[in-house]
Amino acid sequence: MSYWLAGGGKVRVGVLAAQGAFAEHIAALKRLGVDAIPVRVPEELDGIKGLIIPGGESTTISKLMLAYKLSDKIIKLAGKGIPIWGTCAGMILISNEISDANGVKPLGLMDITVRRNAFGRQKESFEAELKIPVLGKKPFPGVFIRAPLIEKVKSGEVLAKLGDRTIVAARQGQFLVTAFHPELTDDMRFHQYFLDIIKGK
Ligand code: GLN
Secondary structure (H helix, E strand, C coil): CCCECCCCCECEEEEECCCCCHHHHHHHHHHCCCEEEEECCHHHHCCCCEEEECCCCHHHHHHHHHHCCCHHHHHHHHHCCCCEEEECHHHHHHEEEECCCCCCCCCCCEEEEEECCCCCHHHCEEEEEECCHHHCCCCEEEEEECCCEEEEECCCEEEEECCCCCEEEEEECCEEEECCCHHHCCCCHHHHHHHHHHCCC
């Protein structure tokens, strides 16, 4: 299946490529027939219909976004209603409140409170089968790498929780966040779900 614009061209989705797991998101989107492009400078945000902010190191990504003057333009795009999905560090950057910010300045787009590096040392990285009703019955393979968690969804809906009720995915209209990394699995359902948001479903 591929995603086409009314005019005939493929839908263009940008993946912020400052640092982190952006290549895997681009590959996943291409598998779904999308014109996926890496975004490193503000001009590359022109004409995109959606943006993914990937996982990586939120301190580094936030510094690079400021240095390359991407932050203001991303905030403007968000104001125009462009869907934005943040995975892991990207989720931290989309939030409007970080309980242990340590110098990370978020974009303040989505009304959630997150906590960085929230799973103790022994659980720095782990996998969990997640029940995500919006993706159907089959559990989704959640890959967590030094993941943040969502302390509070102040508006919007919770999409996924761990067995102990920790919130790990949420949506607020055009904004989507996952504490885990769907781009590191073969399961394309989350990327498909984001494309459905872009299509206005
Ligand atoms: N621990 C990282 C941070 O706080 C996020 C890790 C990730 O994106 N995999 O930025």
